[in-house]
Amino acid sequence: MxxxxxxxxxxxxxxxxxxxxxxxxxxxxxxxxxxxxxxxxxxxxxxxxxxxxxxxxxxxxxxxxxxxxxxxxxxxxxxxxxxxxxxxxxxxxxxxxxxxxxxxxxxxxxxxxxxxxxxxxxxxxxxxxxxxxxxxxxxxxxxxxxxxxxxxxxxxxxxxxxxxxxxxxxxxxxxxxxxxxxxxxxxxxxxxxxxxxxxxxxxxxxxxxxxxxxxxQNREISDILNNENGPSKKRKIELDTCISEECTEIYSKTPFTLNITNCNNVCIKMTKE
CATH class of the missing domain: 1.10.443.10 (Intergrase catalytic core)
Incomplete structure (x- = not known):
């Protein structure tokens, strides 16, 4: 004991x-x-x-x-x-x-x-x-x-x-x-x-x-606690149309779900800024 x-x-x-x-x-x-x-x-x-x-x-x-x-x-x-x-x-x-x-x-x-x-x-x-x-x-x-x-x-x-x-x-x-x-x-x-x-x-x-x-896991807990707004929630982004000749750029600091319909030339970039 x-x-x-x-x-x-x-x-x-x-x-x-x-x-x-x-x-x-x-x-x-x-x-x-x-x-x-x-x-x-x-x-x-x-x-x-x-x-x-x-x-x-x-x-x-x-x-x-x-x-x-x-x-x-x-x-x-x-x-x-x-x-x-x-x-x-x-x-x-x-x-x-x-x-x-x-x-x-x-x-x-x-x-x-x-x-x-x-x-x-x-x-x-x-x-x-x-x-x-x-x-x-x-x-x-x-x-x-x-x-x-x-x-x-x-x-x-x-x-x-x-x-x-x-x-x-x-x-x-x-x-x-x-x-x-x-x-x-x-x-x-x-x-x-x-x-x-x-x-x-x-x-x-x-x-x-x-x-x-x-x-x-300890690092993940620390990351959550270091975020004043609490754990980041996944955002849902929907693209219904886009111009095929151009590139549509999406910048994000948080995870997200991407719904793409009839789209192409999409560039996704994660940034810490």
Whole structure:
């Protein structure tokens, strides 16, 4: 009682973009590749920072084809949400599917997974089925990673290390990836049941604990409060006719809805003046 619990903070999109731009995330080196796998698995599968990450294995992941897209499927093993035993025998393990990102292939989870697996030693040369493997000091042909799993302590400090390398402040941990996934889905207006399906929560109260206010939302609130007239309302502008030989210019400082009927040569410019 009276002790504030320090909670992992979500990673906003600007911070994530920074990690991509400075090469902390990516496939420029074996280390950045395995770090990217930790980041993406934690974020896209909404894994818990501890046991689920440590227990993640190659056998829990597979690629399938659906509607012309490659889909990476994750099968939950026993975890905090589903520890097994008679009490939980009717609970179905979490299954998450994530489709390839054709709009931005440079950050496609499925593509990075395939690259990573292609550089890992075959099952016959691994000491376990653990998914996260440390880079070799010297690459051996196409094999970039060792056959032994990454140590628990090293794995557990991955996100805090990546953020430190990028100069990102705040309490960022591996659990921040799960928090980030739930927070971004909440902000996008995704139904709570769909979020629970992704995170594996069995109660709405549990998943609602991940409703966090992101930095961009704080900025939006500040912008509203800085406006003496309150939040700007969208204006509706209708153009019924215009002269095709000339350009009709519309300047606005606030968002608006534009209804155009039988018009062309319309130029819309946003201005701060």
């Amino acid at each position: 009276g002790v504030a619990v320090k909670r992992a903070e979500p990673i906003d999109k600007r911070e994530e973009d920074l990690m991509w731009s400075n090469g902390v995330l990516g496939d420029s080196s074996p280390q950045s590749l395995v770090d990217t796998m930790v980041y993406m698995c934690g974020y896209y599968f909404a894994l818990r920072s501890g046991q689920e990450h440590r227990d993640l294995s190659f056998s829990q992941l597979e690629i399938i084809e659906r509607d012309g897209l490659k889909v990476l499927r994750y099968f939950e093993n026993t975890s905090k949400n589903n520890p097994g035993g008679l009490k939980h025998r009717k609970i179905e393990p979490k299954v998450v599917e994530h489709s390839e990102n054709k709009n931005n292939p440079e950050r496609c989870f499925v593509r990075f997974y395939q690259i990573y697996v292609s550089h890992c030693p075959p099952a016959s040369k691994r000491t376990s089925d653990s998914f996260y493997l440390p880079p070799l000091k010297k690459k051996k042909d196409d094999i970039w990673f060792s056959g032994v799993p990454i140590g628990h302590n090293t794995l557990g400090k991955t996100v805090s290390r990546l953020c430190s390398m990028s100069g990102i402040k705040g309490f960022k941990t591996n659990h921040s990836l799960r928090v980030t996934a739930a927070t971004r889905l909440f902000h996008a207006g995704v139904d709570e049941q769909l979020i629970m399906k992704r995170t594996g929560h069995r109660s709405i109260d549990g998943v609602r604990a991940y409703k966090r206010i992101a930095d961009d």
